[in-house]
Amino acid sequence: MISFSKGNTPKIVKPQEKNIENPDWIKCPSCRSIQYAKQLEENLSVCPKCNFYFKLSASKRIEILLDENTFEETDTDLSSFDILKFSDTKPYTQRLEEGIQKTNHLEAIITGLGNIENTRVAIGVMDFDFVGGSMGIVVGEKIVRLADKARLNHTPLILVSSSGGARMQEGIFSLMQMARTSAAIGKFQEQGGLYISILTNPTTGGVSASFAFLGDIIIAEPSSVIGFAGARIIEQTTKQKLPAGFQTAEFLLDHGQLDKIVERKNMRKLLTRLLQFYSKGKTKA
Amino acid sequence: MISFSKGNTPKIVKPQEKNIENPDWIKCPSCRSIQYAKQLEENLSVCPKCNFYFKLSASKRIEILLDENTFEETDTDLSSFDILKFSDTKPYTQRLEEGIQKTNHLEAIITGLGNIENTRVAIGVMDFDFVGGSMGIVVGEKIVRLADKARLNHTPLILVSSSGGARMQEGIFSLMQMARTSAAIGKFQEQGGLYISILTNPTTGGVSASFAFLGDIIIAEPSSVIGFAGARIIEQTTKQKLPAGFQTAEFLLDHGQLDKIVERKNMRKLLTRLLQFYSKGKTKA
Amino acid sequence: MKNYLPFEKPVSELEKKIEELEQESVSKQIDLSSSLEGLKQELSEEIKLIYSHLTSWETVLIARHPERPKLIDYIRYLIPDYVYFCGDRHYMDDNAIFSAIGTFQGKPIMVIGHNKGKDTKENILNNFGMANPEGYRKAIRLMRLAEKFNCPVVLMVDTQGAYPGIAAEEHGQSEAIAYNLREMFRIQVPILVIVTGEGGSGGALGIGIGDKILMLEYAIYSVISPESCSNILYRDTSRASQFAEKLHITSKDLMQFGLIDGILPEPLGGAHRDHKTMLETVKKEIQYFLDEQTPLNKKTRLDRRMEKFLKMASYETSLNLYQSSS
Amino acid sequence: MKNYLPFEKPVSELEKKIEELEQESVSKQIDLSSSLEGLKQELSEEIKLIYSHLTSWETVLIARHPERPKLIDYIRYLIPDYVYFCGDRHYMDDNAIFSAIGTFQGKPIMVIGHNKGKDTKENILNNFGMANPEGYRKAIRLMRLAEKFNCPVVLMVDTQGAYPGIAAEEHGQSEAIAYNLREMFRIQVPILVIVTGEGGSGGALGIGIGDKILMLEYAIYSVISPESCSNILYRDTSRASQFAEKLHITSKDLMQFGLIDGILPEPLGGAHRDHKTMLETVKKEIQYFLDEQTPLNKKTRLDRRMEKFLKMASYETSLNLYQSSS
Ligand SMILES: [Zn+2]
């Protein structure tokens, strides 16, 4: 349980096991094959049968991308508060609690500094399991602060998105995070900083339409759903059938929106290469 | 007759009358109505019946756009030479001669300084009757020099295009004028200069794909054909039927390529307004 | 008035009565001026009463009122000698965004805004003011043109949101909005943002960054429309009016949150009842903004704009707000 | 060799003879080495003879040779650890332009070029290296990315021209090329342009502005293809070879005109006969270019780039050329 009273640092409770009945076996939602959980994890949560990408927790993503034991998390004390006293099918505070329990983190993004093949980077990774990876005040704030850290430390900035968009439950405060993160990233880029944006399934709405699409380089994981408006809303509004593969990474690549689609297992290698080009370019001959 | 020997200033011969049989009456190629020449000229060479835009000579265009007696032509001494000793259905030198006779000018562009409602501008106007308004070394040079004059005199720059593109007969020298004019205009714009590009029928090829599309503001006359590749070539290459109105000003406006389409009779008024906004914006409060 | 909102029923009845009485007075040639006087007084008080107790949902309806002044009304009033511009230079001219330069009290300004139509025909042509990526790209292109003219920019926000269409996604709606969010912090001339009607989500913000942000009294600004919010959470729109309240979307809410710099009061009964007064209020406010901006140099202006947005809705600011309110 | 050009007939015959002799030597187990030696000597001399008397039209055919090294060959050789990038961020990824960053002798370089395919399938996929506006927009976007990486750019030109298509016109082919022509003068990192095959008109120039312009020996660079020139003037392409001559499109012509900075000699019989040697020549030339550029600061570089193009093909320069040649 977590206490949301005026800015206290909340206490973290261990998340519950997700599959109470049979935690060792996981069914692939795409090909319906049954995978042994450990093996699936070793395969970076990509189905070995059909290549379906399971969502990855932020911690796992950091483990995969960064050199071992180099990650120093920052702004760990920032936790969300129910600024609008919002409640829908459940109170917002309950959604926050559930997010914390599910992810073992205080918010939908983990930020910090770490190394990729010995190159220091500022990195932020979103976790969809935390209120749909939505961006509220704390997510926005952590990105703003991270961009600032990257700027001051002259390190490249990497953000891994996985989000349904702005967090409705914080209303207009969420919307303004689009402006704030874009401002901070602009400031960082203007001073020569390299920002690599990695889009994973899904990256939509207010996250897609702000920092996620401001990358100097934009990379996506295969098959990720990426877009501004929801497919259902588009269908309702336009009364048209959506084209095949609409809003997938592959569709966006064809339409010029992405630099690359890269498999999860090759992401670290690609980042390593790009970071090395960047640091070699910056060093005087 | 004109002498093309090493850089001598050529002598100008009066152009022949165009309609030897019946110079007072002109047939509209669009609606086939017969127009009294004087009247047509008073109507700015726009058919009063069907609104067809006859091509306008550079001198006439300057007369229409500028305040009376304010035009000071520059670089009047630049005349083309047959650098490749080129000859096709006729020798290039003959084409030049014919151009001079037709237009009473030494090249396909007239450049100079003048006033529009008392605002000083640098202006260049192309004349299609001179070798199809094509851009060779001299046209390129005159634009480069004009952009430079505009830059040094801090006046806005206006170019009125009417051209089939680069001048084949000067080969690769013509192609390089695309780079040169674009460079000069970039230099002018970078220092805050306002460049208004006016596209008239036709503006295509190497002129379209260089200075003509670099305007801070791009205005076209109605129905003008504007495009990069020739319609015939596109049809032959793609084996597709061209859409209705393809490569007309109206088509380009729909496709976001133009700021405005303005009737010939309103062009001076529009320029006046834009120039006044510009100079008022530049003056300190 | 042609359109009455549901909660304006007493108003419509009174206005009907007044009209009848006026006709009677003319046709029967009798003096009913004292009765009329009384009714008009009553009407005015009724309106005052209703408009002093508006719910958020009622405000939404006013913000969307078809007779509310539209972008083109402001442009015609503010810069009657305007010249408008088209096109993103790449793909399309998006009518959902309209932009014009003109002389405002002796100096040029550029007005760019969402172009809601004044009737159905215009609305269809302008896609109800819901822009495609090309609209956002046109907008930023013209802000840069404003830089060249060294003229301030007034951004007028009035959209349900960016258009949720197939081509919009294909052409990078996300990229277009994101790009503007970043680049508007670099536009060197003063930018005044006025939310005149609906401030709908990213589609509003996409032309919503500036040195000063104002809202008309009955304008709204929201991360999501109340209907969509209800739809997402309950799969129907029946709770829209509740969410209008919960989302805190009125000018008063935003002012309290410190997210806007001011509220422009609307004439009695809303801007749709009296265009002239509304236009004049906006005009004065622009003049006031320009005077404020005059002494600032470019660097100061851009630094402040950046600071403003980095501070607004920040963790610290919001937490303080939260703590002081609970 | 799979493809012989018409004027290479003696070569093809000799090579066939050599092949037959070699097969005979193997199958009959006899020593024909002295005969072979003689034939090979003859072959070499034949090639030398042919390639020292090439007409302009023959050069055109070599420049278009299907087995000539293509962009991807250069990229694989120069920057084997390359990473490529896609998209204009607005509308499409245009395969006709390919672009990759990689390590060249310890430092990153960005190579951007027209992407002619190595076979029919690739050619169809890549539209024969004829770019749409999106290709030019991708190119300039990636030159700006190169600025961020502080890495030099090598532009490899090899196109018949910008694509004459319907969508190309709709999406602003003119604007895209014009924009690049202007913006390439502002790219702050060194730019080396190498015309490797066909330098076709505006489509070539659209990625053809740089600090140094080189041509491969048998590359061509022309304002219009000889066929189109003939077609426009005589309504058929029968005079193409004449116009190849008249248009002065060979590397030697351009060098004499002062429009390029150097010619990269091709291996005996053209680059298509010996990729390795050609690739190595290009590699050395890039190294040489990078060494030249190292001491320059950004301002000097950009000033010189601008001056270079303003002077080249200027009235004065061209008139002098004309006068000294007549
Ligand atoms: Zn599977």
Ligand SMILES: [Zn+2]
């Ligand atoms: Zn007519």
